[in-house]
Amino acid sequence: MPNLLIVLKTELKINKYTNVNKGVIGLVKGTGILREMNKRKLLSLIRKHGKTSRQDLVNLMNVSKNTVSMIVDELIKQNILQEVGEKGAGKKGRPKIIIQIREDSLKAIGISISKHNMNYSVINYYGDNIESESFKYNCSNPIKTKNKILEIVRNLLIRFDNIIGVGIGIPGIVDSDKKYVHESTHLGWHDLSLDEFNILSIPVVIQNSVNMGAIQALNSEHQSNNGSLFYLRVSEGVGGSYVINNNVIEGGSWTAGEIGHISVDTEGKLCVCGQKGCLEQLVNYNALVNDLKNIGLHPPILSSENIPFDNNHLKSSEVKELMSKYGINFGKALVYIVHLLNPNKVILDSPYNVFDDFRQSCLNYIQENALQITTKNTELIFGKQRYHLSRGAALSIIINYEMIISIV
Numbered sequence: 001m002p003n004l005l006i007v008l009k010t011e012l013k014i015n016k017y018t019n020v021n022k023g024v025i026g027l028v029k030g031t032g033i034l035r036e037m038n039k040r041k042l043l044s045l046i047r048k049h050g051k052t053s054r055q056d057l058v059n060l061m062n063v064s065k066n067t068v069s070m071i072v073d074e075l076i077k078q079n080i081l082q083e084v085g086e087k088g089a090g091k092k093g094r095p096k097i098i099i100q101i102r103e104d105s106l107k108a109i110g111i112s113i114s115k116h117n118m119n120y121s122v123i124n125y126y127g128d129n130i131e132s133e134s135f136k137y138n139c140s141n142p143i144k145t146k147n148k149i150l151e152i153v154r155n156l157l158i159r160f161d162n163i164i165g166v167g168i169g170i171p172g173i174v175d176s177d178k179k180y181v182h183e184s185t186h187l188g189w190h191d192l193s194l195d196e197f198n199i200l201s202i203p204v205v206i207q208n209s210v211n212m213g214a215i216q217a218l219n220s221e222h223q224s225n226n227g228s229l230f231y232l233r234v235s236e237g238v239g240g241s242y243v244i245n246n247n248v249i250e251g252g253s254w255t256a257g258e259i260g261h262i263s264v265d266t267e268g269k270l271c272v273c274g275q276k277g278c279l280e281q282l283v284n285y286n287a288l289v290n291d292l293k294n295i296g297l298h299p300p301i302l303s304s305e306n307i308p309f310d311n312n313h314l315k316s317s318e319v320k321e322l323m324s325k326y327g328i329n330f331g332k333a334l335v336y337i338v339h340l341l342n343p344n345k346v347i348l349d350s351p352y353n354v355f356d357d358f359r360q361s362c363l364n365y366i367q368e369n370a371l372q373i374t375t376k377n378t379e380l381i382f383g384k385q386r387y388h389l390s391r392g393a394a395l396s397i398i399i400n401y402e403m404i405i406s407i408v
Contacts, residue, residue: 038063039071044402046081046101047125053087053096072099080105080162101125106162108401110394111149112169112209113139114236115186120152121390122160125398127219129391130160140188146196153200164401165202167393168194169209171237173254176207182254185272186236205396209389210239210257211248215399216392217347218243221381227344230337232259232330233387234350236302238280242341246399260284264332279333283326283352291322300351307351314354323358330358331365338366338374345379353382 038061045060046052052060057068075081079102087096106125111118118139121132139145153166172184179194197204214231229243240259242249249256260280261273268277281287285307289299295318300307313319334346352358359382367375 108394108397109166110390112389119390165397167396169212169393212392214241216387230343320357323355324361327358327361331362
């Protein structure tokens, strides 16, 4: 894979935490900044490697053995790290003591909402699920929804210790720095501040929910954090997210990655954005419902994890033809994406992935209409399962925790 050359100037907007979880990390002053940065880097490396040793960390971090030992010993005392045995003796004959992050130590909360559902997840530092729940909830009323989220978080803070933050995914145009929703057509929210969440005792990250899904997809597919990824998700709407080196690109007006509003049929249905034939209008869940009804089939039930097509759908020649058409429409939109953004990988998070006709028609269109060098060097991944937005929201907390420290 060739090195990625980015010539488009893009502002990476990263939240700066000003409050931190007491008992896990304190405010950093003076020379403590460098030590705190080393601590976060060390935790990040252990998370990515699963298990490692002090000497391996010295080599990976390019710091002194004393620096690593002091941080490791401190984190062991705080019950964040633990020693789990020895690795065979090296050339010098001294075995390595293996260390890992305790699975019951640092945790993160993630919450995602849609028009009729709310989901939350609690994960450990490795991203493993500890607890999750999905339930019906009408999120059209912003005040009630905000209060419900606060209720969930406060309850989880009582039940779980060492929570380092909460991530909240909201469908719509979200300014993550100001915790402000400019517009969410799916929820009916407009110009809404979410700064009430600042009263919580832990850091809060609020982003577009598709951005959270991109983080979960990146983790679930075990993709390298280096390079670039475009993530496309299909549900009540169609959204996209562009990630470079684990950083979500929000854009100047927080709409980067809005693939749903690429027009793929100039004679198609009028979209709320004013264009005709937007991808979202042609292939989202409502479009699926209408198309299936038109051929006399009952639509499947929408789920945050999957859309369970039954045998009538999977075996129907009419549905296969429909899925082929959907695949072509996705291919048209993705040609724009791979040409303009040139990502290393594209992950398609769609319930339609179960259909061979969908996957093949999408691939065929891209291969026939995109530059050969682009198709050759872009990996298209059809996700085998739906990615959990709430778990991605929690993972975003861990990623931010590793990159950002509080400075006074």
